[in-house]
Amino acid sequence: MAPDLRLLILPLPEFALLPFGAFLDKLRFSADDEDYSRQRYCAWTVLGLDSAPLAASSGAMLQVDVTPAQVDWRAHDYLVLFGGRSAAATAALAPRYKTLLKQAVKAGVKLVCIDNAAFLLAACGLLDGHKVVVHWRHEAEFRASYPKVQVLTEQLYCFDGARISCAGGTAAIDLAVELIARACGRTRALKGLADMLVDESRDSRHALRSLDAAPGQGRQVQRAMALMRHHLASALSVEQLAAELGISRRQLDRQFQASHGMSAKGWWLEIRLQQARWRLLNSSHGLAQIADEVGLGDASYLGKCVRKRFGCTALALRQQSGGLPYCGVPNNPVQ
Structure with a gap:
């Protein structure tokens, strides 16, 4: 057969x-x-x-x-x-x-x-x-x-x-x-899902709860973070992001301050810089391309942000052998 x-x-x-x-x-x-x-x-x-x-x-x-x-x-x-x-x-x-x-x-x-x-x-x-x-x-x-x-x-x-x-x-x-x-x-x-200790198969459009969920975060903060990742390379403003959530920027900033100790804009910049850092350590692409990928305009601005956030130039960061651990929660973030 x-x-x-x-x-x-x-x-x-x-x-x-x-x-x-x-x-x-x-x-x-x-x-x-x-x-x-x-x-x-x-x-x-x-x-x-x-x-x-x-x-x-x-x-x-x-x-x-x-x-x-x-x-x-x-x-x-x-x-x-x-x-x-x-x-x-x-x-x-x-x-x-x-x-x-x-x-x-x-x-x-x-x-x-x-x-x-x-x-x-x-x-x-x-x-x-x-x-x-x-x-x-x-x-x-x-x-x-x-x-x-x-x-x-x-x-x-x-x-x-x-x-x-x-x-x-x-x-x-x-x-x-x-x-x-x-x-x-x-x-x-x-067949066999129970043997694999898997509860059920997931639909192709299944939304990962682990991507958003974190202790102490409200639903709107979780959704805002998901939108930030989705619009990483776009020119979307914090005001526009807040509008998608149906709240004001002031309300959004207040919730981010309560849960993360920084503004929504500060957190969004941190997400972008962490992605840029990962790309510097794991690719040979130039600063201009990486800056475009993470929505930070141009190579010069990305370079300034990297130096301020990580305390070294982008080239020095790329040359690190092991690099710093990925920071899911910012440490001394750029505000």
Whole structure:
């Protein structure tokens, strides 16, 4: 009996283990009756450019099953790519992977990009005219790098014809459930969730409570913070943001002062600077591009803000080996 769902799994260099393991374990539970782990209803094969083991971002090694020369594209429905740790480094893989990806497309195999793998598909021109979902931390970077590709916000995954995307993390479980449901039925797709200690599969438009929730924060502050992340690169003013919430700027500032000890504008600047800091440490993009991504105008202004916030120049910050820990709650923030 041929499996109902046939996948080629392509982890990219420094892929994240969490979405990879979550996705494959969901396949495993649904692939057989009971808990026998045979690939009866779902089948998957790990693909690599060569036969060398692949290193995850954690350093764990993964054995490759097949190389491109051994692939029969007609025997697979999907090619599932798991992105690397750095979005920029993943995009830079385009010359090495473009031929392979175009072979898959020509054979009618649907492309699935999980986590930063969307940057590779976009760099290869394979997301033109498609909608895509990326991790919320990388939305501004993706928009700046590929302005012609439509990015959907606040979604876990997206099916857009022959292109499927997923934000990564545990959303890979929800994507796997949907893929299995479309090929094998909903009952089989839900099989094993209890064994994985997962309450239920989430809809693609599920809103992450953890993205907003924090002790001591009112609902309007939580919503304001979500809007700040969403409009990170825009010229939206605090007054306009407050209007979206149906309150005045004065009321919004009062609530931020009560919960965070600073104005709404100060917190928004902190979010932008933390994102800029992360980009300086994890990409080779110039100050001008990063400033545009985080809505801080130009390189000169970003440089001044970085020096004031972190006590060093942007270049010195980029040259740090380990860097400072990400500050979810500002420490000596710029007001």
